[in-house]
Amino acid sequence: MISENQLYITQHDVISQNVKYGFLLSIALLFASLAFVFNTPLEIYSGMITILTSPANLTTDYFALANVGATLCNSALLTVHSIGVIRMTRAKVNGPIIAAVFTVAAFSFFGKNLYNSMPIVIGAFAYARVTEVPAEKSLLAALFGTALGPLVSEITFNIGLPFPLGIFYGYLFGFIAGFVIPPLAKHFVGFTKGFSVYNVGFTCGVVGTMFTSLLRSTGRNIEPVSVISSGNNQAFTIIFLSLFTFMLISGLYLNSWTLNGYSALLKHSGQLSTDFLKTNGFSVTLINMALLGYISTLYVLFHGGELNGPSIGGILTVVGFGAFGKHIRNVLPILIGVTLMGFLNDYDMSATSVVIAGLFGTTIAPIAGRYGTLIGILAGALHLSVVSNTGYLHGGINLYNNGFAGGFVAAIMIPLLEAVQYQQEKRKQLREPVDPAEEIKVSK
Structure with a gap:
């Protein structure tokens, strides 16, 4: 059926x-x-x-x-x-x-x-x-x-x-x-x-x-660079908020002017491969992408960042993955974690490198989706520390530096989280009451 x-x-x-x-x-x-x-x-x-x-x-x-x-x-x-x-x-x-x-x-x-x-x-x-x-x-x-x-x-x-x-x-x-x-x-x-x-x-x-x-x-010097622009916030705030509003209205129109199905989308952890078009339909996915667009844009502006090439790239990437694993429930803990780690370590939170660490750091959003908000915040905090040190390895010729760093964060955290979860489930089974009928069978 x-x-x-x-x-x-x-x-x-x-x-x-x-x-x-x-x-x-x-x-x-x-x-x-x-x-x-x-x-x-x-x-x-x-x-x-x-x-x-x-x-x-x-x-x-x-x-x-x-x-x-x-x-x-x-x-x-x-x-x-x-x-x-x-x-x-x-x-x-x-x-x-x-x-x-x-x-x-x-x-x-x-x-x-x-x-x-x-x-x-x-x-x-x-x-x-x-x-x-x-x-x-x-x-x-x-x-x-x-x-x-x-x-x-x-x-x-x-x-x-x-x-x-x-x-x-x-x-x-x-x-x-x-x-x-x-x-x-x-x-x-x-x-x-x-x-x-x-x-x-x-x-x-x-x-x-x-x-x-x-x-x-061979003696070649391959290094990351920092060629950054500024001064385009007003224009691109208008452009992107208008774009995401159009996407939201289109999604609502296609979804009969309701949010039906969006709560179901939020229940997914986002772990690969979670295709929201397949599980929840195009209209609900479009709504999700639009909401992530608002959050990403406001995240940059909240920290006083610039809407330049890299940060716009971060926003569009988060929006795109709103069709493939990311949603507001698993993204927000990562953004919070990056922000908290940045403030604790006195980072310049308006710096483009830090802003995009938050946006692209949502690559590990499934950790928050599977293990909850607090673990997601911890993952985001760890990501900022790791990504600050991985760029030198590839000299900047890999544009997805946050994907590189996020892979290490996931590889470190997931085995530990799975081990803890396994032990918790074992303890839970031991605490569960024994069925009297099963106890009689065992005694016989």
């Missing part, structure tokens, strides 16, 4: 596939349109050339490197490219795919561009071809794996190679990185047990550390 709720979700998914594609495309169109509000076509063209031909190590804010209009165009271009790749594989839009597209759009504000992403995407699909599996199986690795885009840019433009050789080795290393990400990502899920939703981020951290070590062994 199929329940009424399951029947509704099934019917809704069947009729809304085009709507989902349209939703993703509308984000690209919005950014492309807004680009010309901020800059002239000539400024955008010049900025795009700068973005495509510059090193992109974490943290390179494209607002500061080029200009706002070029950055918005870069994000729109990569979003459309991602949608095209999805269409090519004939994949249906689900929670993980929405998260992937939003993540690509997000990091196109600081580090990803079409030049440095292409070889990684090609490498991931080459792995599928060589292993004779459907291209769809490598789709998420291809999209999320573009976290290593700075590796391509770094080799091409920043280690002193002649230009033709820089292109050749940049694309060769990018291809190799893309090729190894799919099998490694599958393997590393067991390392975090799905409690860090940026699983490919952890994978890219490991791969990036390997490549950085190789480059450093």
Whole structure:
């Protein structure tokens, strides 16, 4: 028997596939349109050339490197490219795919561009071809794996190679990185047990550390950078609050102007893989994404942070994963934990590096979803300490540094939490009264 709720979700998914594609495309169109509000076509063209031909190590804010209009165009271009790749594989839009597209759009504000992403995407699909599996199986690795885009840019433009050789080795290393990400990502899920939703981020951290070590062994200096912009808070507060309001209204409209089903979504821990489109439907998922957008934007503003490339990337990533594991109940404890640790250790909470540690630190939101608010706060606090020290390992060529750090936090905490939970359950069983009938059977 199929329940009424399951029947509704099934019917809704069947009729809304085009709507989902349209939703993703509308984000690209919005950014492309807004680009010309901020800059002239000539400024955008010049900025795009700068973005495509510059090193992109974490943290390179494209607002500061080029200009706002070029950055918005870069994000729109990569979003459309991602949608095209999805269409090519004939994949249906689900929670993980929405998260992937939003993540690509997000990091196109600081580090990803079409030049440095292409070889990684090609490498991931080459792995599928060589292993004779459907291209769809490598789709998420291809999209999320573009976290290593700075590796391509770094080799091409920043280690002193002649230009033709820089292109050749940049694309060769990018291809190799893309090729190894799919099998490694599958393997590393067991390392975090799905409690860090940026699983490919952890994978890219490991791969990036390997490549950085190789480059450093040749005498090259690979380091994170800090190119940060400021002064765009008013404009982007209006833009994003308007966008999230539109998403909320659309979700409510599609959900018959109710919040029916949202409480059920909040009961999920978020542990990989929790596809909210599959479990709760598109309309409820859209509501969840909008609410996370409000929370993320206000989190930045509350701490006096700047709405620049990295923080906007953080906001969009949280929103995207509102379709794939994150919701307000498991995200808030992480944000609180990061904030408390920051205040206790006298961090500058308005610093972009600290603000994005909170936003991207929600990768470990499933820990709060499974083990409760207090454990979630503890996880968030631990994450801030760990992420402050992992960037050097990969030299900033892995854009998902928080995914890398979050993987370690999950790997450390989960075995301990499982051991404690196991002992508590054993004690509970010992305290439970014995059934008299069972006691008689045992005595006989």
